[in-house]
Amino acid sequence: MALPFWAEAIGRPTLLTPHIHDLGLVKDALERWASGLDITRLGSLAACVSVAPVVWRFLKAAWGESYGWIRQFFMATVTVPARDPLNRTVTSWVMANVVQHRGNRSFTARTRVHSGDVADRAALLKKKRREVQYLPHFETTYFWHGSCLYFVSRSLDSFHASMSDPSYDGFGGEELTIGCLGWSTNPIKRLIQTCQEFADMQTEFFVVIYARDRYGMSWQPKARKPIRRVDTVHFDDGLKQALLADIRTYLDPSTRRLYQSRSMPYRRGYLFFGPPGTGKSSLSTALAGEFGLDLYEVKIPCVASDQDLEQMFHEIPPQCIVLLEDVDAIWTDRDSEKDESLAVARSNCTLSGLLGVLDGVGSAEGRIVIMTTNKPDRLDNALVRPGRVDMKVMLGNISQKSAEQMFIRMFTPDIESSPLVSKDQHETRELHEESLLELNTLRNLAFQFSSQIPEDTFTPSQLQGFFQLHLNNATEAVDNIAHWVERELCRTLLDDISVVSEGKMP
Structure with a gap:
């Protein structure tokens, strides 16, 4: 089939070479193509193209009017x-x-x-x-x-x-x-x-943590964390069970009816105190997951005024946990603190403002309020009296028993995620017996590990930092714990000497 004249002209090899010497061929082809155009049809086409935007604006306005009319009446x-x-x-x-x-x-x-969770910890x-x-x-x-x-x-x-x-x-x-x-x-x-x-x-298997947005105007979801088991927060087991029982009793519907029938305010407050890194915030998050509650986080040093604090509490729903972090920052005596080394983060809120939102005339009921502090001796007696703080929970340094529990938790194999080759009963029994042998070995290693941990010396976060270096080998963790303990004790001793030396300086 013969090619059109313009395709034949343009398609000549001489036009496709990098060096074009005969531009007259191109000029000739364009002139022949233009001579075949119908100017009347070209003008009609241009007129249609120019009218199209006007038609489009008309149709869009008509649709807007019709849609508004339909939306208003139907x-x-x-x-x-x-x-x-x-x-x-x-x-x-x-x-x-x-x-x-x-x-x-x-x-x-x-x-x-x-970023999301990364399976390879080294990649972090x-x-x-x-x-x-x-x-x-x-x-x-x-x-x-x-x-x-x-x-x-x-x-x-x-x-x-x-x-x-x-x-x-x-x-x-x-x-x-x-x-x-x-x-x-x-x-x-x-x-x-x-x-x-x-x-x-x-959100059934997650805890939603709310915080104020960057403008301080409203509560926004800050994070959605997987539910953390309470047994992963290590402190006194008896105190832990008493805390869980107290919250469980408070959330029981019969307790609410009992409070109302006695004309008692339906509130519950807790004080978590202890050194930094002992798990006060982690325990609050774990309790929210344990009882299926949202967590509203209030960092007291970041609250600008009593009015802002009141507005924040006004917008918090009744069925939740309110976490008040670093409550000791409210009543710092600015005049008495002349030594800069004693300076702490301070809040513009006042003690009366905090007491007002906790149990004032307009305060809501049904919440669980958890206050945390590293300096319980700085708290005013008016704040920690019964009715505002109904239970005090001390989270101190880790014990040998808790260290043993943490070791077992860190190195227990994830049986649910391990692939099963067969569902044969004989193989299942063998796998079960093998896992029991591994668990017994793990318990022996855990005892050896915890026996080298000094009682009430290290925080859980310190010990967790050690585990992060040896997560793939339990035996290696046991072999290295003695050297780690010695190094950390020396570091603590040097820090104490440095603090004392600075305190004696004029």
């Missing part, structure tokens, strides 16, 4: 504020059940700030490329749920504004409008209930 809507926790719940459900199933083509890419020490996080986003999406047609709208302007916050993970943060066909909002309420049930299933 749709029911519910608006969820941007910073409300329900906003995140609804957005998460829409992302998981609507947007992702449709193969969304609109994403925002950004560098992931908080390497400098590596940071992960990219792809966040699907939408402005309005329509979907069928049950027998009803819904739409969910959010503002992309507020979405991009939220992107500047490093803690933002793409879920929530923009005002949502949920609507459906009809005059009743009951279908929307059922959809919101479905979203809440979905959120409950997602």
Whole structure:
């Protein structure tokens, strides 16, 4: 088949060579192509192209007017504020059940700030490329749920504004409008209930920790941590069981009815005190997971004023744990502390402001308040009296018994994740007997390990730092513990000598 004249001209080998000497061929081909054009048709085409934007603006305006009229008279809507926790719940459900199933083509890419868990611990020490996080986003999406047609709208302007916050993970943060066909909002309420049930299933095995946003304006999810067992926080076992029993009794519905019938305020307060690194915050997180409660974190030195503290407590729901960290920072006597070495982080809040939010006239009931401090002797008696602090829990340095328990926990093999070659009963019995032999060996190693740990000398975090260096070999950990203990004792002694020397200096 013969090629068109322009294709034949352009396709000549002389035009494809890197050195073109005969540009007249190109000029001739263009002139022949232009001479064959119909100017009338070209003008009509240009006219149509120029009219298209006008038609598009007209259709868009007509659709906006029609949609507004339909929405006003034939749709029911519910608006969820941007910073409300329900906003995140609804957005998460829409992302998981609507947007992702449709193969969304609109994403925002950004560098992931908080990387996920890394199986290879050695990789944590390497400098590596940071992960990219792809966040699907939408402005309005329509979907069928049950027998009803819904739409969910959010503002992309507020979405991009939220992107500047490093803690933002793409879920929530923009005002949502949920609507459906009809005059009743009951279908929307059922959809919101479905979203809440979905959120409950997602957080069943996690503890959600809330903190104030960077502007101090509202509570936002700070982290979602896997539930930590209480037995992984090492302190006196008797005190631990008493603490669990006390919280369990307080959360029992019959206890609430008993408090109400006696006209007693339904509150419970605890004080966790001890040296840094003994697990006060870890125990609070573990208790939240144990009893299925959210944790609201309040760092007292970071609170600007009594008014801010009052606003924070006003927005905290009743069924939760409130963690007040470093409560000794409130009543530091600024005039008496002339020595800069005694200076600590201070808060602009006052003692009366804290007491007011704990059990004042407008304070809510049903919460568990946990206060932590490294300096219990600095606390005012008005704060630690019964009714505000109902139980004191000391988390001190680790004992030999707790060190033995920590060793077993660190090196116990994960039986659930180990692959089973066969489900034959004979092989299963052999595997069970082998695991028992390994457990007996592990217990012997744990006893050898703990016998070299001085009683009430090291914090659990110090010992955990040692385990991180020997997680792959229990025998190696036993062989190296004596040298580690000697080195840490020498370091502590040198630090004490340094402090004393500085104290004697003029």
